[in-house]
Amino acid sequence: MGLDIGCSCGATYISCSYSGFNTWRTELAKYVKIDLTKMNGFGKVAIPWTKKERFYYLLYHSDCDGHLNYRQCRKLLHDFDWLHQKLRNPTTKEFWHYLLQPVPEDWFLEYFDMWYDAVKHSVSNQCWLQFH
DSSP: OOEEEEETTSOEEEEEOHHHHHHHHHHHHHHTTOOGGGBTTTSSSOBOOOSOSTTHHHHHSOSSSEEEOHHHHHHHHHHHHHHHHHHTOGGGHHHHHHHTTTSOHHHHHHHHHHHHHHHHHHHHHTOOEEEO
């Protein structure tokens, strides 16, 4: 049993394990300087969210059920656009390699691209991403 992310229009974008999603989301949070283990909903130390954090709607979202509506995805799209530019910039490659230890860079980027495509689809078609 795993996590499936689909769209309210019927498109399926991501299928992964819950632990895989959590690992990917934790690495994404590191890149935007958030330690999920210290954030409300993730650890014993409960730093409150401001809702201004990059990738807030994705990082805070429960991975077991629910959805992200296209308005939330529109906000996420700005963050994905921003990070997409950084990930493809050769001057950040050394930092990027260090950050993802021991997570393989190609694995992270594969999930990043799937999420990026799903969020773009949601915004373009005004549909919701659903977590199952």
